[in-house]
Amino acid sequence: MHRLRSIHNSARNPFSNKLRKQQTRRSKLNPERSCFPISTMEGLARDDSIIDIAAVENGLRSSMRNGDTAALPVESSKESSMDNVDVAAVETDLRFCMDNIESGNSLLSTKCCIFVTPKLLFRNNEKAFLPTAFSFGPLHHGKPDLADTQKIKLKYARDLISRVSSWNDTILNDLVKEVASLEEEVRQSYSVPVKFSKDEFVKVLLVDGCFIIELFRKSGADIPILQDDPIHGRACMLEVVGCDIFLLENQIPWVVLDRLFSKTTLPNGKQSLIELALSSFEFLGIGALEMETSLIPTTLAQSKHILELLRNLLVGSTMPEGGELDATSWELIPSASSLIEAGVKFKKGNPSNGILDIKFSDGVLEIPTLVIHEATEALFRNLISFEQCYHWCDSRITSYAMLLDILINTPKDMDILCKNGIIQNWLNPEEATEIFNNLYNNTNVDTFYYLELCQEVNKYCRRRWPRWRATYVRNHFSSPWAIASQAFAAVIFVLALLQTVFGIKK
DSSP states (O other): OOOHHHHHHSTTOTHHHHHHHHHTTOOOOOTTOOSSOOOHHHHHHHHHHHSOHHHHHHHHHHHHHHTOGGGSOOOOOHHHHHHTSOHHHHHHHHHHHHHTTTTTOGGGSTTOOBOOOOHHHHTTOGGGGSOSSOOOSSSSTTOGGGGGGHHHHHHHHHHHHHHHTTTOTTHHHHHHHHHHHHHHHHHTTBSSOOOSOHHHHHHHHHHHHHHHHHHHHHHTTSSOOOTTOTTTTOHHHHHHHHHHTTOGGGOOOHHHHHHHHHHHOOTTOOSOHHHHHHHHHHHTTOTTSOOOGGGTTTTGGGOSSHHHHHHHHHHTTOOOOOEEOOTTTOOOOOOHHHHHHTTOEEEEOOGGGOTTOOEEETTEEEEOOEEEOTTHHHHHHHHHHHHHHSTTOOOHHHHHHHHHHHHOSSHHHHHHHHHTTSEEESSOHHHHHHHHHSTTTTOOOSEETTHHHHHHHHHHHTOHHHHHHHHHHHHHSSSHHHHHHHHHHHHHHHHHHHHHHHHHHO
16 A cells, blocks of 8 residues: 555656645744654754764874774674673563553553644644643643633633532532543543643643533523623634634543533533534634534544544545545546636535535536635644544545645635635635645545545546537637627528528529
């Protein structure tokens, strides 16, 4: 099985030049991000910085000048080198390391579902993965630039608990016990060791979890919003929290939210946590994405956190079976403008099955509407990062990003999709085009879920009649004057034909 990266680098794939240009624009690496092992070349670069190059050079110059061969390294025999190595100690140490490899390393566990963004993806756009104002969970808790919103989270948690305490005066104690019972399990959900003690970790999960539940209740119209509300009373705060709550590094395991919700649900409560979350998404700026809500409560109940809940909604149940990418099956379809020239028509797809439900039939490519705004890039980057990190996760969102990148190469392609109602662009065409041209850089995809669709499109484009018809329509019916001239020519042709027929009869 060939990887997509190897296909891109092959001479047959026209993507190779594009990827090389994109890779030259990468930003500097962030040395603090250590989700995955650092590459060998980076390691060599750091080793070189440790060596005192000047001292080594001076020593060699002195040795060569004085003819001191004793100062130069001499290759030792195999037996003498083994005498200096404690083989038994090395073997014992390696056995201990391999026997305890899973100790303290959540990344090796299948329970791990919240990841520090890999460097390869993080350096494409660092701001897309870091919270702006709100930290949720332990990975960004305590950072000075996020401290101001801690009081807002405490206020929301207090409002939630005080409302429940009217009929349960031990609610806070019950919540602490509930979260404490999950502490060890939740700690394994993060790809890096949690730096907080058990008590501090429980406090972080409880405050952040209660804040999210109260946010869902207010956004979902489950409880009234007061005039002094610090989030719903300010439009900018809604936008900020709507971005931060969907970051991969800013997630809390769904089991924590579910337990807190069940303990704080009022006796007359009717909506489930998932239903509240779905009704809140539109309030938080996610309603512009078409999602399949008929999956409740089967697939959605298995979501590990809020970001995966959103992904499951977007993926739905109508995605086609993917095809494995290799050098023979991969076919690069033309851009939107080239498809128009080949006679392909674009049509706004049915939004009921989500934005990923793309179809091609009889020369018509149906694509559901996608709204592009300031937060679109960050949202898709975090969804793609989750797919790249999570255990055996299908690359469905990544495949969608790949297809859009293929279709959108220039602002002209963006304009075509906008005119056909497929994209609602709140940015300028150049910015929106740049988003999709860099969206899935440095990803690794084995299965492309639009492979069969691309093959059907290419098969249609190879037919001559659709291309000729599209060329004729574009050249002769592109303006009212061109249409009038064609109609006039047709009338003249019919009159001349009638005159010839009557002349033959006479």
